Amino acid sequence: MFDLPNDILYSLDELSETYGLNRNGARAYSELSENYRNQNYRELDFSQAVAYAQGRMPATxxxxxxxxxxxxxxxxxxxxxxxxxxxxxxxKIALRDSKVSYEALEKSESMRKVFRKLNGDNSKIYSEDFRKFQAETSYHAVFASYFINEIKDKILALKKMFDLSEKYVFILEPGTPSGYKSILEAKKIAAELDWYPLMPCATQDCKLSGEDWCHFSIRLPRTKHHAKLKNAALPYEDEKFCYVIFSKKETGFFENNTVIKRPIKKSGHTIFDVCTSDGIRRVVRTDKASKKLQWGDQL
Ligand SMILES: C[S@@+](CC[C@H](N)C(=O)[O-])C[C@H]1O[C@@H](n2cnc3c(N)ncnc32)[C@H](O)[C@@H]1O
Structure with missing residues (x-):
């Protein structure tokens, strides 16, 4: 369900073949990872952009x-x-079977080049730095995945996202303490601008405290090529992430009961850690329906 479509996997392989990255892709990927680990978000060259497409994009x-x-x-x-x-x-790939009209903004020339190779030439892609972007229009939704953590002027970028959107703002970040911090910053600015969090919880302040951070996880299959690029033995990877969706108009979207950890399944009962409007609660359920609930669901 979360795997890239086959034609994109095929295009990725073709790209590597054409540019000789099947031989030195692991090196380009390890340079890229090293940069991300050190929070060194410098301009990527073309082989690093292809390595990003192969190594990181399946997860994002x-x-x-x-x-x-x-x-x-x-x-x-x-x-x-x-x-x-x-x-x-x-x-763009995730929305391709929908009727949503899509525009992109991406300042890196190498990323734009790989974008076009994977998605064709029909998309409108603005090439400027988001901080200087002068929009011609406003949008129903403004979306940023794995972006806020990278940008220097986070507050300016967040305010601009809310400014450009009429209805929804989506922010997705790595499931790390630093990604979570960006989500909290976004929530603070949203509250100042009268925007409301819809999901994964509807509380303006976060109920977690101490060392804990709110995140979720999905399991993704690894292709042979992906495993080789990452020097990985397992046929899957777990991607941890944080996210928040804001709405301009709606408040009190649902009774907040978000399962914020992987449920602990025992014989005869399941234990859930749940974020509620009154704080974090541990709940034990014995009914059959609860057995199917997953991390991220509403209890
Ligand atoms: C980690 S990538 C995420 C890409 C994509 N959203 C995804 O989820 O796979 C972050 C992207 O943001 C771009 N970026 C960073 N700062 C930017 C800025 N100030 N203006 C426009 N793009 C920027 C980078 O070039 C990079 O391609």
Whole structure:
């Protein structure tokens, strides 16, 4: 459900073949990872952009699919979107079977080049730095995945996202303490601008405290090529992420009961850690229906 479509996997392989990255892709990927680990978000060269598409985009795509699916399940939708820091077009791929009109903003020339190779030439991609972007229009939704953590002027970028959107703002970040901190910053600015968090919880302040951070996880299959690039033995990877969707108009969207950890399944009962409007609670359920609930669901 969260895997990249086969034709994109095929294009990725072709790209590597054409540019000789099947031989030195692991090196380009390890340079890229090293930069991310050191929070060194310098301009990527073309081989690093291809390595990003192969090594990271399957996971960011999976997370985007997960978040879009949950949003869709609430009965909401949007008809056009600006994808800020679009990279190689993970959101574009995720939306390709929908009627949503899509525009991207991506400052890296190498990323834009790989975006076009994977998605064709039809998308509108603004090439400027988001901080200087002068929009021609506003959007129903503004979307940023794995972007806020990278940008220097986070507050300016966040305010601009809210400013450009008429209805929804989506922010997806790595499931790390630093990604979570960006989500908290976004929540603070949203509250100042009268925007409301819809998902994964509807509380303006976070109920977690101490060393804990709110995040979720999806399991993704690894292709042979992906495993080789990452020097990995397991046929799957777990991608941890944080996210928040804000709405301009809606408050009190649902009774807040978000399962914020992997449920602990025992014989005859399941233990859930749940975020409620009154704080974090541990809940034990014995009914059959609860057995199916997963991390991220509403109890
Ligand atoms: C980690 S990538 C995420 C790409 C994509 N959204 C995804 O989920 O796979 C972050 C992208 O943001 C772009 N970026 C960073 N700062 C930017 C800025 N100030 N203006 C426009 N793009 C920016 C980078 O070039 C990079 O392609």
């Amino acid at each position: 795509y999976g997370v985007i699919k997960y978040v879009l699916e949950r949003f869709k399940n609430t009965g909401r939708n949007f008809s056009n979107v600006l994808d800020v820091g679009a990279g190689v077009g993970a959101l």
